Amino acid sequence: MKNPLLLAKEDYLPSPLMPVAVADRAPQPSFPPHTHEFSEIVLVWRGNGMHVLNDRPWRVTCGDMFYIRDHDCHSYESVNDLVLDNILYCPERFQLAIGWAELLPPDNEQHQSHWRLTTRGMALARGVIQQLALESRKTDLLSIQLTEALFLQLVLILRRHRYAAGQDNRLPDGExxxxxxxxxxxxxxxxxxxxxxxxxxxxxxxxxxxxxxxxxxxxxGHYLRQLQLCRAKYLLRCGDELIGEVAARCGFDDSNYFSVVFTRETGVTPSAWRQRFERAERPAFALKR
Known part of the structure:
Protein backbone atom coordinates (compact mmCIF):
# COMPACT_ATOMS: atom_id res chain seq x y z
CA MET A 1 0.00 0.00 0.00
CA LYS A 2 1.29 3.46 -0.83
CA ASN A 3 2.22 5.86 1.92
CA PRO A 4 -0.86 7.34 3.67
CA LEU A 5 -1.70 11.03 3.64
CA LEU A 6 -0.15 13.19 6.36
CA LEU A 7 -2.43 15.89 7.81
CA ALA A 8 -0.44 18.95 8.92
CA LYS A 9 -0.96 21.04 12.07
CA GLU A 10 -1.06 24.37 10.23
CA ASP A 11 -4.02 23.21 8.14
CA TYR A 12 -6.20 22.54 11.19
CA LEU A 13 -5.05 24.74 14.10
CA PRO A 14 -5.40 28.54 13.83
CA SER A 15 -2.04 29.44 15.40
CA PRO A 16 1.28 27.80 16.40
CA LEU A 17 0.30 28.21 20.06
CA MET A 18 -3.24 26.78 19.98
CA PRO A 19 -3.14 23.26 21.50
CA VAL A 20 -6.61 22.04 20.48
CA ALA A 21 -9.06 22.33 17.59
CA VAL A 22 -12.43 20.79 16.73
CA ALA A 23 -13.15 19.43 13.27
CA ASP A 24 -16.84 18.57 13.01
CA ARG A 25 -17.82 16.10 10.32
CA ALA A 26 -21.53 16.24 9.58
CA PRO A 27 -21.49 14.00 7.71
CA GLN A 28 -18.10 12.32 7.61
CA PRO A 29 -17.36 11.22 4.03
CA SER A 30 -15.24 8.27 3.07
CA PHE A 31 -11.60 9.27 3.65
CA PRO A 32 -8.43 7.43 2.59
CA PRO A 33 -5.78 6.15 5.01
CA HIS A 34 -3.96 8.99 6.75
CA THR A 35 -1.79 9.94 9.72
CA HIS A 36 -1.42 13.32 11.46
CA GLU A 37 1.08 15.73 12.96
CA PHE A 38 -1.29 15.82 15.94
CA SER A 39 -3.28 13.38 18.04
CA GLU A 40 -7.07 13.32 18.13
CA ILE A 41 -10.14 12.02 19.89
CA VAL A 42 -12.97 10.79 17.67
CA LEU A 43 -16.55 10.87 18.99
CA VAL A 44 -19.36 9.41 16.87
CA TRP A 45 -22.77 11.06 17.25
CA ARG A 46 -24.99 9.40 14.63
CA GLY A 47 -25.13 7.05 11.67
CA ASN A 48 -22.62 4.32 10.97
CA GLY A 49 -19.56 3.49 8.92
CA MET A 50 -16.40 1.43 8.72
CA HIS A 51 -13.47 2.90 10.63
CA VAL A 52 -10.16 1.15 9.91
CA LEU A 53 -7.51 1.85 12.56
CA ASN A 54 -4.02 0.40 12.07
CA ASP A 55 -5.47 -2.18 9.65
CA ARG A 56 -8.20 -3.26 12.08
CA PRO A 57 -11.80 -2.61 10.91
CA TRP A 58 -14.43 -1.33 13.35
CA ARG A 59 -18.11 -0.85 12.51
CA VAL A 60 -18.75 2.43 14.34
CA THR A 61 -21.96 4.15 15.34
CA CYS A 62 -23.29 6.58 17.95
CA GLY A 63 -21.33 6.50 21.21
CA ASP A 64 -18.14 5.01 19.81
CA MET A 65 -14.97 6.84 20.82
CA PHE A 66 -11.35 6.47 19.69
CA TYR A 67 -8.05 7.88 20.89
CA ILE A 68 -5.85 8.34 17.81
CA ARG A 69 -2.10 8.96 18.23
CA ASP A 70 -0.23 11.09 15.70
CA HIS A 71 1.42 8.07 14.05
CA ASP A 72 -1.72 5.91 13.95
CA CYS A 73 -3.11 5.29 10.47
CA HIS A 74 -6.86 5.28 10.00
CA SER A 75 -9.54 5.71 7.35
CA TYR A 76 -13.33 5.75 6.85
CA GLU A 77 -15.21 3.51 4.44
CA SER A 78 -18.82 2.53 3.67
CA VAL A 79 -20.24 5.50 5.58
CA ASN A 80 -23.98 5.97 6.09
CA ASP A 81 -24.98 9.38 7.49
CA LEU A 82 -21.94 9.16 9.77
CA VAL A 83 -21.68 12.24 12.01
CA LEU A 84 -18.68 12.69 14.29
CA ASP A 85 -16.33 15.21 15.90
CA ASN A 86 -12.55 15.09 15.73
CA ILE A 87 -10.94 16.84 18.70
CA LEU A 88 -7.36 17.51 17.59
CA TYR A 89 -4.68 18.15 20.21
CA CYS A 90 -0.93 18.76 20.41
CA PRO A 91 0.39 17.67 23.82
CA GLU A 92 3.64 19.61 23.39
CA ARG A 93 1.61 22.84 23.39
CA PHE A 94 -0.13 22.25 26.72
CA GLN A 95 0.68 24.82 29.40
CA LEU A 96 -1.42 23.67 32.37
CA ALA A 97 0.73 22.01 35.05
CA ILE A 98 -1.34 18.85 35.39
CA GLY A 99 -0.70 15.17 34.78
CA TRP A 100 -1.76 14.85 31.17
CA ALA A 101 0.04 11.50 31.01
CA GLU A 102 -2.49 10.14 33.51
CA LEU A 103 -5.49 11.45 31.59
CA LEU A 104 -4.60 10.61 27.98
CA PRO A 105 -3.49 7.24 26.60
CA PRO A 106 0.29 6.70 26.52
CA ASP A 107 2.17 6.66 23.25
CA ASN A 108 2.60 2.90 22.97
CA GLU A 109 0.99 -0.03 21.21
CA GLN A 110 -0.60 -1.43 24.38
CA HIS A 111 -3.06 1.36 25.11
CA GLN A 112 -6.76 0.83 24.42
CA SER A 113 -7.92 2.96 21.51
CA HIS A 114 -11.61 2.06 21.27
CA TRP A 115 -14.16 2.87 23.98
CA ARG A 116 -17.87 3.52 24.27
CA LEU A 117 -19.31 6.66 25.82
CA THR A 118 -22.52 6.49 27.86
CA THR A 119 -25.60 8.43 26.82
CA ARG A 120 -25.08 10.77 29.78
CA GLY A 121 -21.43 11.21 28.86
CA MET A 122 -22.34 12.10 25.27
CA ALA A 123 -24.71 14.81 26.46
CA LEU A 124 -22.07 16.34 28.74
CA ALA A 125 -19.33 16.08 26.12
CA ARG A 126 -21.44 17.72 23.42
CA GLY A 127 -21.87 20.92 25.45
CA VAL A 128 -18.16 21.21 26.18
CA ILE A 129 -17.21 20.51 22.56
CA GLN A 130 -19.49 23.31 21.38
CA GLN A 131 -17.66 25.77 23.65
CA LEU A 132 -14.33 24.29 22.66
CA ALA A 133 -15.09 24.75 18.96
CA LEU A 134 -15.80 28.46 19.47
CA GLU A 135 -12.74 29.24 21.59
CA SER A 136 -10.28 27.18 19.56
CA ARG A 137 -10.95 29.28 16.44
CA LYS A 138 -9.46 32.35 18.12
CA THR A 139 -5.78 33.25 18.53
CA ASP A 140 -5.58 35.54 21.57
CA LEU A 141 -3.83 34.34 24.74
CA LEU A 142 -6.97 34.15 26.86
CA SER A 143 -8.73 31.97 24.27
CA ILE A 144 -5.71 29.68 24.08
CA GLN A 145 -5.77 29.26 27.87
CA LEU A 146 -9.54 28.74 27.95
CA THR A 147 -9.30 26.20 25.14
CA GLU A 148 -6.87 24.08 27.13
CA ALA A 149 -9.08 24.34 30.22
CA LEU A 150 -12.13 23.22 28.22
CA PHE A 151 -10.14 20.35 26.75
CA LEU A 152 -9.23 19.27 30.28
CA GLN A 153 -12.91 19.30 31.20
CA LEU A 154 -13.73 17.18 28.14
CA VAL A 155 -10.98 14.66 28.90
CA LEU A 156 -12.26 14.25 32.47
CA ILE A 157 -15.82 13.69 31.24
CA LEU A 158 -14.59 11.04 28.83
CA ARG A 159 -12.62 9.31 31.58
CA ARG A 160 -15.64 9.23 33.88
CA HIS A 161 -18.27 8.11 31.36
CA ARG A 162 -16.40 5.82 28.98
CA TYR A 163 -16.69 2.05 29.17
CA ALA A 164 -15.09 -0.90 27.40
CA ALA A 165 -16.93 -3.80 25.82
CA GLY A 166 -16.18 -7.16 27.36
CA GLN A 167 -15.39 -5.76 30.79
CA ASP A 168 -17.40 -5.49 34.01
CA ASN A 169 -18.96 -2.15 33.19
CA ARG A 170 -21.15 -0.47 35.78
CA LEU A 171 -23.51 1.31 33.47
CA PRO A 172 -26.21 3.67 34.75
CA ASP A 173 -29.66 2.23 35.26
CA GLY A 174 -32.09 3.10 32.51
CA GLU A 175 -29.47 3.64 29.80
CA GLY A 221 -29.20 -7.93 13.57
CA HIS A 222 -27.33 -6.04 10.87
CA TYR A 223 -25.06 -4.37 13.40
CA LEU A 224 -24.25 -7.68 15.08
CA ARG A 225 -23.43 -9.23 11.69
CA GLN A 226 -21.11 -6.31 10.90
CA LEU A 227 -19.30 -6.85 14.21
CA GLN A 228 -18.84 -10.52 13.34
CA LEU A 229 -17.46 -9.69 9.89
CA CYS A 230 -15.07 -7.05 11.25
CA ARG A 231 -13.68 -9.63 13.65
CA ALA A 232 -13.40 -12.18 10.84
CA LYS A 233 -11.50 -9.73 8.60
CA TYR A 234 -9.00 -9.07 11.35
CA LEU A 235 -8.53 -12.73 12.23
CA LEU A 236 -8.04 -13.68 8.59
CA ARG A 237 -5.50 -10.93 8.09
CA CYS A 238 -3.50 -11.22 11.30
CA GLY A 239 -3.92 -14.84 12.37
CA ASP A 240 -3.19 -18.28 10.98
CA GLU A 241 -6.32 -20.16 12.04
CA LEU A 242 -8.22 -22.24 9.53
CA ILE A 243 -11.22 -20.55 7.93
CA GLY A 244 -13.56 -22.91 9.77
CA GLU A 245 -11.97 -21.92 13.06
CA VAL A 246 -12.35 -18.23 12.21
CA ALA A 247 -16.00 -18.82 11.36
CA ALA A 248 -16.62 -20.51 14.72
CA ARG A 249 -14.88 -17.73 16.67
CA CYS A 250 -17.08 -15.18 14.92
CA GLY A 251 -20.39 -16.90 15.68
CA PHE A 252 -20.95 -19.00 12.54
CA ASP A 253 -21.76 -22.69 13.08
CA ASP A 254 -21.42 -23.47 9.37
CA SER A 255 -18.17 -22.47 7.64
CA ASN A 256 -19.83 -22.69 4.23
CA TYR A 257 -22.51 -20.24 5.29
CA PHE A 258 -19.78 -17.99 6.71
CA SER A 259 -18.04 -18.01 3.32
CA VAL A 260 -21.29 -17.09 1.56
CA VAL A 261 -21.98 -14.18 3.94
CA PHE A 262 -18.37 -12.96 3.87
CA THR A 263 -18.24 -13.05 0.07
CA ARG A 264 -21.57 -11.26 -0.23
CA GLU A 265 -20.49 -8.48 2.11
CA THR A 266 -16.89 -7.98 0.92
CA GLY A 267 -16.94 -9.11 -2.71
CA VAL A 268 -14.18 -11.68 -2.11
CA THR A 269 -13.99 -15.09 -0.46
CA PRO A 270 -12.34 -15.49 2.97
CA SER A 271 -9.39 -17.22 1.30
CA ALA A 272 -8.93 -14.40 -1.20
CA TRP A 273 -9.15 -11.85 1.60
CA ARG A 274 -6.37 -13.61 3.50
CA GLN A 275 -4.21 -13.92 0.40
CA ARG A 276 -4.31 -10.14 -0.08
CA PHE A 277 -2.18 -9.71 3.02
CA GLU A 278 -0.07 -12.86 3.15
CA ARG A 279 2.93 -11.16 1.57
CA ALA A 280 2.53 -7.92 3.46
CA GLU A 281 4.16 -7.35 6.81
CA ARG A 282 1.71 -8.15 9.57
CA PRO A 283 1.02 -5.60 12.34
CA ALA A 284 3.27 -5.75 15.40
CA PHE A 285 0.24 -5.93 17.67
CA ALA A 286 -1.70 -9.19 17.84
CA LEU A 287 -5.31 -9.98 18.60
CA LYS A 288 -5.81 -10.79 22.26
CA ARG A 289 -7.08 -14.31 22.61
Missing part, protein backbone atom coordinates in the same frame (compact mmCIF):
# COMPACT_ATOMS: atom_id res chain seq x y z
CA UNK A 176 -31.03 1.13 27.41
CA UNK A 177 -28.75 1.76 24.44
CA UNK A 178 -25.61 1.56 26.60
CA UNK A 179 -26.67 -1.79 28.05
CA UNK A 180 -27.46 -3.16 24.61
CA UNK A 181 -24.24 -1.93 23.00
CA UNK A 182 -22.13 -3.35 25.80
CA UNK A 183 -23.80 -6.73 25.38
CA UNK A 184 -23.45 -6.72 21.59
CA UNK A 185 -19.80 -5.69 21.61
CA UNK A 186 -18.74 -7.94 24.49
CA UNK A 187 -18.13 -10.91 22.20
CA UNK A 188 -19.46 -11.05 18.65
CA UNK A 189 -18.72 -14.77 18.65
CA UNK A 190 -21.36 -15.50 21.26
CA UNK A 191 -25.00 -15.99 20.42
CA UNK A 192 -27.09 -12.96 21.33
CA UNK A 193 -30.78 -13.37 22.01
CA UNK A 194 -32.63 -10.04 22.13
CA UNK A 195 -35.73 -11.42 23.81
CA UNK A 196 -33.67 -12.92 26.65
CA UNK A 197 -31.69 -9.70 26.99
CA UNK A 198 -34.87 -7.59 27.23
CA UNK A 199 -36.44 -9.96 29.74
CA UNK A 200 -33.33 -9.87 31.92
CA UNK A 201 -33.15 -6.06 31.91
CA UNK A 202 -36.93 -5.54 31.93
CA UNK A 203 -36.91 -3.64 28.63
CA UNK A 204 -39.54 -3.40 25.90
CA UNK A 205 -38.14 -5.24 22.88
CA UNK A 206 -40.04 -3.25 20.25
CA UNK A 207 -39.07 0.12 21.74
CA UNK A 208 -35.44 -0.94 22.01
CA UNK A 209 -35.37 -1.96 18.34
CA UNK A 210 -36.81 1.41 17.35
CA UNK A 211 -34.35 3.32 19.53
CA UNK A 212 -31.40 1.38 18.13
CA UNK A 213 -32.38 2.00 14.52
CA UNK A 214 -33.07 5.67 15.17
CA UNK A 215 -29.62 6.22 16.70
CA UNK A 216 -27.52 3.99 14.46
CA UNK A 217 -29.30 3.71 11.12
CA UNK A 218 -29.11 -0.11 11.39
CA UNK A 219 -31.13 -2.96 12.75
CA UNK A 220 -29.69 -4.84 15.72
Missing amino acids: QLDLLMSALQSDSGARFDLATFCLHHQLAERSLKQLFRQQTGMTI
Whole structure:
Protein backbone atom coordinates (compact mmCIF):
# COMPACT_ATOMS: atom_id res chain seq x y z
CA MET A 1 0.00 0.00 0.00
CA LYS A 2 1.29 3.46 -0.83
CA ASN A 3 2.22 5.86 1.92
CA PRO A 4 -0.86 7.34 3.67
CA LEU A 5 -1.70 11.03 3.64
CA LEU A 6 -0.15 13.19 6.36
CA LEU A 7 -2.43 15.89 7.81
CA ALA A 8 -0.44 18.95 8.92
CA LYS A 9 -0.96 21.04 12.07
CA GLU A 10 -1.06 24.37 10.23
CA ASP A 11 -4.02 23.21 8.14
CA TYR A 12 -6.20 22.54 11.19
CA LEU A 13 -5.05 24.74 14.10
CA PRO A 14 -5.40 28.54 13.83
CA SER A 15 -2.04 29.44 15.40
CA PRO A 16 1.28 27.80 16.40
CA LEU A 17 0.30 28.21 20.06
CA MET A 18 -3.24 26.78 19.98
CA PRO A 19 -3.14 23.26 21.50
CA VAL A 20 -6.61 22.04 20.48
CA ALA A 21 -9.06 22.33 17.59
CA VAL A 22 -12.43 20.79 16.73
CA ALA A 23 -13.15 19.43 13.27
CA ASP A 24 -16.84 18.57 13.01
CA ARG A 25 -17.82 16.10 10.32
CA ALA A 26 -21.53 16.24 9.58
CA PRO A 27 -21.49 14.00 7.71
CA GLN A 28 -18.10 12.32 7.61
CA PRO A 29 -17.36 11.22 4.03
CA SER A 30 -15.24 8.27 3.07
CA PHE A 31 -11.60 9.27 3.65
CA PRO A 32 -8.43 7.43 2.59
CA PRO A 33 -5.78 6.15 5.01
CA HIS A 34 -3.96 8.99 6.75
CA THR A 35 -1.79 9.94 9.72
CA HIS A 36 -1.42 13.32 11.46
CA GLU A 37 1.08 15.73 12.96
CA PHE A 38 -1.29 15.82 15.94
CA SER A 39 -3.28 13.38 18.04
CA GLU A 40 -7.07 13.32 18.13
CA ILE A 41 -10.14 12.02 19.89
CA VAL A 42 -12.97 10.79 17.67
CA LEU A 43 -16.55 10.87 18.99
CA VAL A 44 -19.36 9.41 16.87
CA TRP A 45 -22.77 11.06 17.25
CA ARG A 46 -24.99 9.40 14.63
CA GLY A 47 -25.13 7.05 11.67
CA ASN A 48 -22.62 4.32 10.97
CA GLY A 49 -19.56 3.49 8.92
CA MET A 50 -16.40 1.43 8.72
CA HIS A 51 -13.47 2.90 10.63
CA VAL A 52 -10.16 1.15 9.91
CA LEU A 53 -7.51 1.85 12.56
CA ASN A 54 -4.02 0.40 12.07
CA ASP A 55 -5.47 -2.18 9.65
CA ARG A 56 -8.20 -3.26 12.08
CA PRO A 57 -11.80 -2.61 10.91
CA TRP A 58 -14.43 -1.33 13.35
CA ARG A 59 -18.11 -0.85 12.51
CA VAL A 60 -18.75 2.43 14.34
CA THR A 61 -21.96 4.15 15.34
CA CYS A 62 -23.29 6.58 17.95
CA GLY A 63 -21.33 6.50 21.21
CA ASP A 64 -18.14 5.01 19.81
CA MET A 65 -14.97 6.84 20.82
CA PHE A 66 -11.35 6.47 19.69
CA TYR A 67 -8.05 7.88 20.89
CA ILE A 68 -5.85 8.34 17.81
CA ARG A 69 -2.10 8.96 18.23
CA ASP A 70 -0.23 11.09 15.70
CA HIS A 71 1.42 8.07 14.05
CA ASP A 72 -1.72 5.91 13.95
CA CYS A 73 -3.11 5.29 10.47
CA HIS A 74 -6.86 5.28 10.00
CA SER A 75 -9.54 5.71 7.35
CA TYR A 76 -13.33 5.75 6.85
CA GLU A 77 -15.21 3.51 4.44
CA SER A 78 -18.82 2.53 3.67
CA VAL A 79 -20.24 5.50 5.58
CA ASN A 80 -23.98 5.97 6.09
CA ASP A 81 -24.98 9.38 7.49
CA LEU A 82 -21.94 9.16 9.77
CA VAL A 83 -21.68 12.24 12.01
CA LEU A 84 -18.68 12.69 14.29
CA ASP A 85 -16.33 15.21 15.90
CA ASN A 86 -12.55 15.09 15.73
CA ILE A 87 -10.94 16.84 18.70
CA LEU A 88 -7.36 17.51 17.59
CA TYR A 89 -4.68 18.15 20.21
CA CYS A 90 -0.93 18.76 20.41
CA PRO A 91 0.39 17.67 23.82
CA GLU A 92 3.64 19.61 23.39
CA ARG A 93 1.61 22.84 23.39
CA PHE A 94 -0.13 22.25 26.72
CA GLN A 95 0.68 24.82 29.40
CA LEU A 96 -1.42 23.67 32.37
CA ALA A 97 0.73 22.01 35.05
CA ILE A 98 -1.34 18.85 35.39
CA GLY A 99 -0.70 15.17 34.78
CA TRP A 100 -1.76 14.85 31.17
CA ALA A 101 0.04 11.50 31.01
CA GLU A 102 -2.49 10.14 33.51
CA LEU A 103 -5.49 11.45 31.59
CA LEU A 104 -4.60 10.61 27.98
CA PRO A 105 -3.49 7.24 26.60
CA PRO A 106 0.29 6.70 26.52
CA ASP A 107 2.17 6.66 23.25
CA ASN A 108 2.60 2.90 22.97
CA GLU A 109 0.99 -0.03 21.21
CA GLN A 110 -0.60 -1.43 24.38
CA HIS A 111 -3.06 1.36 25.11
CA GLN A 112 -6.76 0.83 24.42
CA SER A 113 -7.92 2.96 21.51
CA HIS A 114 -11.61 2.06 21.27
CA TRP A 115 -14.16 2.87 23.98
CA ARG A 116 -17.87 3.52 24.27
CA LEU A 117 -19.31 6.66 25.82
CA THR A 118 -22.52 6.49 27.86
CA THR A 119 -25.60 8.43 26.82
CA ARG A 120 -25.08 10.77 29.78
CA GLY A 121 -21.43 11.21 28.86
CA MET A 122 -22.34 12.10 25.27
CA ALA A 123 -24.71 14.81 26.46
CA LEU A 124 -22.07 16.34 28.74
CA ALA A 125 -19.33 16.08 26.12
CA ARG A 126 -21.44 17.72 23.42
CA GLY A 127 -21.87 20.92 25.45
CA VAL A 128 -18.16 21.21 26.18
CA ILE A 129 -17.21 20.51 22.56
CA GLN A 130 -19.49 23.31 21.38
CA GLN A 131 -17.66 25.77 23.65
CA LEU A 132 -14.33 24.29 22.66
CA ALA A 133 -15.09 24.75 18.96
CA LEU A 134 -15.80 28.46 19.47
CA GLU A 135 -12.74 29.24 21.59
CA SER A 136 -10.28 27.18 19.56
CA ARG A 137 -10.95 29.28 16.44
CA LYS A 138 -9.46 32.35 18.12
CA THR A 139 -5.78 33.25 18.53
CA ASP A 140 -5.58 35.54 21.57
CA LEU A 141 -3.83 34.34 24.74
CA LEU A 142 -6.97 34.15 26.86
CA SER A 143 -8.73 31.97 24.27
CA ILE A 144 -5.71 29.68 24.08
CA GLN A 145 -5.77 29.26 27.87
CA LEU A 146 -9.54 28.74 27.95
CA THR A 147 -9.30 26.20 25.14
CA GLU A 148 -6.87 24.08 27.13
CA ALA A 149 -9.08 24.34 30.22
CA LEU A 150 -12.13 23.22 28.22
CA PHE A 151 -10.14 20.35 26.75
CA LEU A 152 -9.23 19.27 30.28
CA GLN A 153 -12.91 19.30 31.20
CA LEU A 154 -13.73 17.18 28.14
CA VAL A 155 -10.98 14.66 28.90
CA LEU A 156 -12.26 14.25 32.47
CA ILE A 157 -15.82 13.69 31.24
CA LEU A 158 -14.59 11.04 28.83
CA ARG A 159 -12.62 9.31 31.58
CA ARG A 160 -15.64 9.23 33.88
CA HIS A 161 -18.27 8.11 31.36
CA ARG A 162 -16.40 5.82 28.98
CA TYR A 163 -16.69 2.05 29.17
CA ALA A 164 -15.09 -0.90 27.40
CA ALA A 165 -16.93 -3.80 25.82
CA GLY A 166 -16.18 -7.16 27.36
CA GLN A 167 -15.39 -5.76 30.79
CA ASP A 168 -17.40 -5.49 34.01
CA ASN A 169 -18.96 -2.15 33.19
CA ARG A 170 -21.15 -0.47 35.78
CA LEU A 171 -23.51 1.31 33.47
CA PRO A 172 -26.21 3.67 34.75
CA ASP A 173 -29.66 2.23 35.26
CA GLY A 174 -32.09 3.10 32.51
CA GLU A 175 -29.47 3.64 29.80
CA GLN A 176 -31.03 1.13 27.41
CA LEU A 177 -28.75 1.76 24.44
CA ASP A 178 -25.61 1.56 26.60
CA LEU A 179 -26.67 -1.79 28.05
CA LEU A 180 -27.46 -3.16 24.61
CA MET A 181 -24.24 -1.93 23.00
CA SER A 182 -22.13 -3.35 25.80
CA ALA A 183 -23.80 -6.73 25.38
CA LEU A 184 -23.45 -6.72 21.59
CA GLN A 185 -19.80 -5.69 21.61
CA SER A 186 -18.74 -7.94 24.49
CA ASP A 187 -18.13 -10.91 22.20
CA SER A 188 -19.46 -11.05 18.65
CA GLY A 189 -18.72 -14.77 18.65
CA ALA A 190 -21.36 -15.50 21.26
CA ARG A 191 -25.00 -15.99 20.42
CA PHE A 192 -27.09 -12.96 21.33
CA ASP A 193 -30.78 -13.37 22.01
CA LEU A 194 -32.63 -10.04 22.13
CA ALA A 195 -35.73 -11.42 23.81
CA THR A 196 -33.67 -12.92 26.65
CA PHE A 197 -31.69 -9.70 26.99
CA CYS A 198 -34.87 -7.59 27.23
CA LEU A 199 -36.44 -9.96 29.74
CA HIS A 200 -33.33 -9.87 31.92
CA HIS A 201 -33.15 -6.06 31.91
CA GLN A 202 -36.93 -5.54 31.93
CA LEU A 203 -36.91 -3.64 28.63
CA ALA A 204 -39.54 -3.40 25.90
CA GLU A 205 -38.14 -5.24 22.88
CA ARG A 206 -40.04 -3.25 20.25
CA SER A 207 -39.07 0.12 21.74
CA LEU A 208 -35.44 -0.94 22.01
CA LYS A 209 -35.37 -1.96 18.34
CA GLN A 210 -36.81 1.41 17.35
CA LEU A 211 -34.35 3.32 19.53
CA PHE A 212 -31.40 1.38 18.13
CA ARG A 213 -32.38 2.00 14.52
CA GLN A 214 -33.07 5.67 15.17
CA GLN A 215 -29.62 6.22 16.70
CA THR A 216 -27.52 3.99 14.46
CA GLY A 217 -29.30 3.71 11.12
CA MET A 218 -29.11 -0.11 11.39
CA THR A 219 -31.13 -2.96 12.75
CA ILE A 220 -29.69 -4.84 15.72
CA GLY A 221 -29.20 -7.93 13.57
CA HIS A 222 -27.33 -6.04 10.87
CA TYR A 223 -25.06 -4.37 13.40
CA LEU A 224 -24.25 -7.68 15.08
CA ARG A 225 -23.43 -9.23 11.69
CA GLN A 226 -21.11 -6.31 10.90
CA LEU A 227 -19.30 -6.85 14.21
CA GLN A 228 -18.84 -10.52 13.34
CA LEU A 229 -17.46 -9.69 9.89
CA CYS A 230 -15.07 -7.05 11.25
CA ARG A 231 -13.68 -9.63 13.65
CA ALA A 232 -13.40 -12.18 10.84
CA LYS A 233 -11.50 -9.73 8.60
CA TYR A 234 -9.00 -9.07 11.35
CA LEU A 235 -8.53 -12.73 12.23
CA LEU A 236 -8.04 -13.68 8.59
CA ARG A 237 -5.50 -10.93 8.09
CA CYS A 238 -3.50 -11.22 11.30
CA GLY A 239 -3.92 -14.84 12.37
CA ASP A 240 -3.19 -18.28 10.98
CA GLU A 241 -6.32 -20.16 12.04
CA LEU A 242 -8.22 -22.24 9.53
CA ILE A 243 -11.22 -20.55 7.93
CA GLY A 244 -13.56 -22.91 9.77
CA GLU A 245 -11.97 -21.92 13.06
CA VAL A 246 -12.35 -18.23 12.21
CA ALA A 247 -16.00 -18.82 11.36
CA ALA A 248 -16.62 -20.51 14.72
CA ARG A 249 -14.88 -17.73 16.67
CA CYS A 250 -17.08 -15.18 14.92
CA GLY A 251 -20.39 -16.90 15.68
CA PHE A 252 -20.95 -19.00 12.54
CA ASP A 253 -21.76 -22.69 13.08
CA ASP A 254 -21.42 -23.47 9.37
CA SER A 255 -18.17 -22.47 7.64
CA ASN A 256 -19.83 -22.69 4.23
CA TYR A 257 -22.51 -20.24 5.29
CA PHE A 258 -19.78 -17.99 6.71
CA SER A 259 -18.04 -18.01 3.32
CA VAL A 260 -21.29 -17.09 1.56
CA VAL A 261 -21.98 -14.18 3.94
CA PHE A 262 -18.37 -12.96 3.87
CA THR A 263 -18.24 -13.05 0.07
CA ARG A 264 -21.57 -11.26 -0.23
CA GLU A 265 -20.49 -8.48 2.11
CA THR A 266 -16.89 -7.98 0.92
CA GLY A 267 -16.94 -9.11 -2.71
CA VAL A 268 -14.18 -11.68 -2.11
CA THR A 269 -13.99 -15.09 -0.46
CA PRO A 270 -12.34 -15.49 2.97
CA SER A 271 -9.39 -17.22 1.30
CA ALA A 272 -8.93 -14.40 -1.20
CA TRP A 273 -9.15 -11.85 1.60
CA ARG A 274 -6.37 -13.61 3.50
CA GLN A 275 -4.21 -13.92 0.40
CA ARG A 276 -4.31 -10.14 -0.08
CA PHE A 277 -2.18 -9.71 3.02
CA GLU A 278 -0.07 -12.86 3.15
CA ARG A 279 2.93 -11.16 1.57
CA ALA A 280 2.53 -7.92 3.46
CA GLU A 281 4.16 -7.35 6.81
CA ARG A 282 1.71 -8.15 9.57
CA PRO A 283 1.02 -5.60 12.34
CA ALA A 284 3.27 -5.75 15.40
CA PHE A 285 0.24 -5.93 17.67
CA ALA A 286 -1.70 -9.19 17.84
CA LEU A 287 -5.31 -9.98 18.60
CA LYS A 288 -5.81 -10.79 22.26
CA ARG A 289 -7.08 -14.31 22.61
